[in-house]
Amino acid sequence: MGMVEREEEEEEMVTPGEVLGKATELKAGRGAYVAPHNKTVYASLTGRRSLIPPPSDSSDQRPTVEVTGHKAHGAVPVPGSTVIVRVTRVMAKMASADIICVGTKAVKEKFSGIIRQQDVRATEIDKVDMHASFRPGDIVRALVLSLGDARAYYLSTAQNELGVVSAESAAGATMVPISWTEMQCPLSGQIEQRKVAKVGGQ
Template identity: 75%
Template sequence: MEESIISLVTPGEILGKASQLKAGKGAYVNTTTTTTTKEAPLVYASLTGLPRFVPPSPHSADQRPTVEVTGHKAHGAVPQPASIVIARVTKVMARMASADIMCVGPKSVREKFTGIIRQQDVRATEIDKVEMHSSFRPGDIVKAQVLSLGDARAYHLSTAKNELGVVSAESASGATMVPISWTEMQCPLTGQTEPRKVAKVET
């Protein structure tokens, strides 16, 4: 289950090389750049969801596995207290951040659920020193735990545990940043670091 949560993909995210994978439902091959460049075409996700790799038939001439992205289910999941969710940060304010919940565990949500991460729920220590703008930025993908259903149908979320926090963030240059500590992420293109409440990667 943990692997399914981590493998959440969003539209435009690279799934692999077209020479090694076939694009199935929820995926596509971008061939527009291959006429002007020598780079091999890539397979991209066309929706938010979980990738699944289907092995080829033993009798098939093409032995590449097919990658599919399973998106919103008809029986969409609903957040519950203590649930682990994946959410995209939409707005960061002085004392809280709001986010759209995308997945509950490994299952995509069908309806729109809004979550709020309050200043006191960002981390477990030195709560009074937490700065929201140094913890999250709009567009960040966070892993959080549902505390309760708060006001105005917005769920109260927590990232206080070590394994909770930002799992994916984009730098100003448009690159996916790499965590270098529990408080910083680094752009692989420019080397510039940005503060975040980083989720500890489980090994």
């Protein structure tokens, strides 16, 4: 951890979500991706930015921008990937969470995610109660929609198989899902509201 980067490298270090350029001028290589809505190339990991010139015989004369991780990186969330997150805060219109796995791979860096009210479920979106969907500490399976603002990924749980996969009750026990919207504490029998992820055969 405590390695000091040499000064000349500092200026080309980029972090996830940093703008690398316009897609009209650059192609996205490893560690970069293009956001279709604004044709902008962003970095998808922390590392050094480098430009690779196009082959001289290529019809596409845009250079390719790559971001190379400066250390071995764990998985990085990208739009479309399924992630496992731990809910940290629940507010009226959104819940924030820390991403702990991308697919089956653990992340090594801190990635934050936000589940907005409109992304909790597919139906009756306007009736979603965030506090009846998630609680801090819940383990949630979610889909990465996009790299949102403030370095947080926008997440969705609006498919049946997405949502809370593990939650602890007030009594400290792991709760059991009993419906799409409820989980029950095996110790106290108390039922709590959640946006539950579908498990096999549920």
